[in-house]
Each structure stands twice: as C-alpha cells, then as structure tokens.
Amino acid sequence: MSINPQSPCIIGVSQRTWHLSGEEQAPEPLLMAAEVLRSAAKDCQATSDPLAAVQSLDLVYCMSWPYDDPAGRLAAELGITPQRLAYSGIGGTVPQQLLSAAAAQISAGQLEVAAVVGAEALDTKRRLKRAGERPNWSYRHAKPEGIPFEAPFHPSEIAHEVFQAWLTFAARDIARRARLSVEPELYRRQIGELFAPMTHTAANNPNAWFPQVRSAADLVDVTAENRLVGYPYTKRTVAFMDVDMSAAVIIASHEAADRLGVPQDRRVYLRGSSYATDAVYLAEHPDLSRSEAMTTAFGSALQQADVSIEEIDHLDLYSCFASSVHFAADALGIDLLSADRSLTVTGGLPYAGGPASNYLSHSIAAMVEVLRADPGSFGLVSGVGMHMTKHIAAVYCTEPASAAAEPAVEPAGPQAAPTALPLVDSYSGPAKIATYSVVHGRDGSAQWGLLVVDLPHGAGRAYGRVEEAGFLARLEAEEMVGSEVRMTAQNDRNLARSA
DSSP states (O other): OOBOTTOEEEEEEEEEEOOOOTTOOOOOHHHHHHHHHHHHHHHTTOSSOHHHHOOEEEEOOOSSOOBSSHHHHHHHHHTOOOSEEEEOOOSTTHHHHHHHHHHHHHHTTSOSEEEEEEEEEHHHHHHHHHTTOOOOOSOBOSSOOOOOOSSOOOHHHHHTTOOOHHHHHHHHHHHHHHHHTOOHHHHHHHHHHHHHHHHHHHHTOTTOSSOOOOOHHHHHSOOSSSOEEETTEEGGGSOOOOOEEEEEEEEEEHHHHHHHTOOGGGOEEEEEEEEEEOOSSGGGOSOTTSOHHHHHHHHHHHHHHTOOGGGOOEEEOOOSSHHHHHHHHHHHTOOTTTOOSOSOSSOOTTTTOOOGGGHHHHHHHHHHHHHHHSTTOEEEEEEEETTTTEEEEEEEESSOOBTTTOOOOOOSOOOOOOOOOOBOSOOOEEEEEEEEEEEEOTTSOEEEEEEEEEOGGGOOEEEEEEOOHHHHHHHHHSOOTTOEEEEEEETTEEEEEEO
16 A cells, blocks of 8 residues: 555654652653653654654643743753744643644645653642642743633633633533433433443553542542532542643654654554634533534544544543533444443543643553554544633544545644624523532532523523522432523622522
8 A cells, every 4th residue: 555655643652650659759840741752752663763853842731830941941851952842722632732733744744753742740749739848840930921721711700700620511511411301310320330431441551640440339429538529520520630640742754754763563643633612611602512513523533534433443532521521422423321332541531640731642642552552443532622612533543544545634723713602791680591510619518509591582691600508409409401590690790599
C-alpha cells in the first residue's frame, strides 16, 4: 500500500504518576514535564534523537505554578531549540487540540516533528499548603495573570454561583434523566454501575492515582467519606484534580519517522480528528439533555477515519463526570445498559486522575500503548472542555490510511457560532424547571439548589436559587424537571419557590 509521506503519526509517548506521602514532594512541574518528554523520546526507539528534531513544542497550561516563560524554560531545560514554542489555554480538550493542529500542519507539509507535554503537582502543592508551606519552585512569574478563561463569567452566573463543573455537569445529567424518564434513585445507581468498571481498569493501570477496585454501591452510597457534592454526584464519581502527574506525546510525519529511524511498530497514526463547540453558558443550551457539538465532533472524526463506532476496538471517553460519558454514549449510539465494552483505557478522571487540562495527554499515551499491543485495531479518545461546551474526538490506528484515501486532518480551530437561548438576568413570575442540582457542603448537608428555568412564551431561560429545606428535599427525592415554580427577583438573584 502506498502511504502518504506526510501522514501524521505519534512516535513516542510517556506518562508518570508520583505516588507520594507525608513530607515527600514531587519534582516541580517544569522538571516533571522535562522528564516525561525525555522518556517519550526514548519510547520512539529511534536511531536519531527525536527531541533534537522537534520543531514545535506545546506546553499544556499548568494550574500548579505560574512560570514566567513556561515553554521557553522547558526548551532550555531540555537543551532544544524548536522554531515554535507555545503555552496553551485551559480545558479538557487542549492536548488533542494541540496534536490535531500539529497534525494538520504535518499533513500540509508545514511541519515534521512536534511535541505536546503537560505536568501538574497539585497534590504536592496541597500537602505543602496543609503544612503551612509554599512551593519553592523556579521561575515564578513576577505578576501572574491568572487562569486564562476563554469567556467572561455571565453576570447571572456570578450572581447565582454557577462556577463549579460538578454543579453544571450534574444539571446536564438531570436533564438527560428526565428525557429518559428514569426514576431519580435508579439513575443515581446507574451512575455507580457506569463508573465501577472504570475502577477495574484503574486498578490495572500503574499510572492511576487510585488503583483500587470499587463496587457500584461504593461509588454512590452516601457516607461521611463519600458525601454528595452536587446532586446526584458523590465525591467518588467526580474527577480528581489534586494529583502529581505528567504526560508527553511526540508526533511526526511518516517521512520524518522514517528519517529518524522510528520502527514501524512504534507508530500510531491519527486517522481523524474533529472539534466543535456548544453554547458557552449552561442555561443557553437549547437541549440541556444532550450535546449537538459532541455529536458533530464524533461524527466528523469517524467519517475522516472511514470507520463506524462498531469498528472502534478501544475507547477512552472523557469521564470528568457521568454526564460527559452519558452524552458521549448517546452521541455515538452506544446503549450503556446493554453494551459490554470498556469505556476507558486509563480508568477515567475520578480514578486514574484528572490533572487539570492535561488528562488527554495521559489518555492518548495510554491509547497508543493499547494500540501498539493490538496492531490494526482502532482507538477513539474524546475530550470535553469547560462546562460541557467544548468537544473533541480523535481516531487512532497503527495502520495509516492509503495515500489515495488520506483525509485532511481537521485542525482544532474556530467553529460556527452555536445556537444559544436568551439568558435573562432578572425575572419575577411563573416558570418551568428545565433542570437543576443541589449543592452540598463538606458536612454533607444540602445547602442550596440551582434551577435552570424556561420562561413563559419562549422568552428564554433564567437561573433560580432554592434555599427552602423542604423544596431542596423534593429536588432530590422526585423528578422535578417540568414542574412549575414561582420566581422572585431579589437583589441580583432570582429566588425560587414551589408554585
């Protein structure tokens, strides 16, 4: 078979997790990233040094430490001089976006070798804080700019405290539950059944943060150690970000891999990739129970690879919360109640670990290893960013497409503006619940509830806050989507009571 010499393929991967305790500390993120990138170069098994050939180096945004020149400091630590150095934004889609952008340039003959790497030492930082200390790491920025959010917080979301992903993703899951007409407690139990198999994968993953098998009941039964966070999610069913983890990926053209002396059995080809976005703010999504952009991303990536979901042998669906897995399964046409297939190659973000914006680097590294061990098989990885607003999917295989069939890899660039409903800041009057969640405190008690409501006559959506204990109890005991409520605008908030 004739192979396009510019076919993009991953030639080296590496990942490491630092399991530490007490006063032990992981290396600072800069050194973690340098270590795994050197290991990824060794993983290529090349006859020439892949790091010396890297023309483009992307460092995934680091939550742990504000370096003054992150990518530049990393290149200096490695002793390499890529023509392009870049430091990314944030979000669960970022590593694959960076690889897809590099692959698009490789396909166009504009680039030959690129590297993507990320590192977080959030567990070490947390343990230092607990001890009353601060990290003594290098090259701190004199005036850190803060987290580079892509969109400003909506005034109504600020007023109603719609900040936490475990709250917004939970609300999306409740909308899906209502669409499927599943009883609330049964749906909560099904979340445990969805995630329990992931713990088995994590238990067999030496890089997993929690390599421990747990039952479905262990994951969703509410206890002092496993409190509700944002109903219906317990602590053991949400992504765990405070980890010490790092991962790196090196991608090259088929021709450059030949020149570097990378054996064919080390190469895993990017056969399709697509990125799409939904509306930015939670209440703006026309259908809160599914994602149109996710369906688009999966469909386009599979079409580029010329495979169906039935031909995908290995999956790693982004699992920050149950709704991201549920929505992905719906978009792919996977019946989670009857399908007998693994949904992760790592163990998922709650169990393998969710290192801020860099989980996908670990997902891709693990997928590469799985595909190398199963030549000719196809693997699909997905990423979800921000509040279920950004979506990416990518298909990989050890076999390249023929030169005649080679699709253009779609770069992770701007998309057409998604459909968004009007979001009304202040509202008094009748409304109907579109979805909701209940926020729990560290003591496990229900503190307040968030409503997303449909306004009469198609006037748009608004947020509402529930504080009355009896109403909060009903929100967790009954299906309240579709119920009538009475809203009262008070100061910056819309207070909601049962109609």
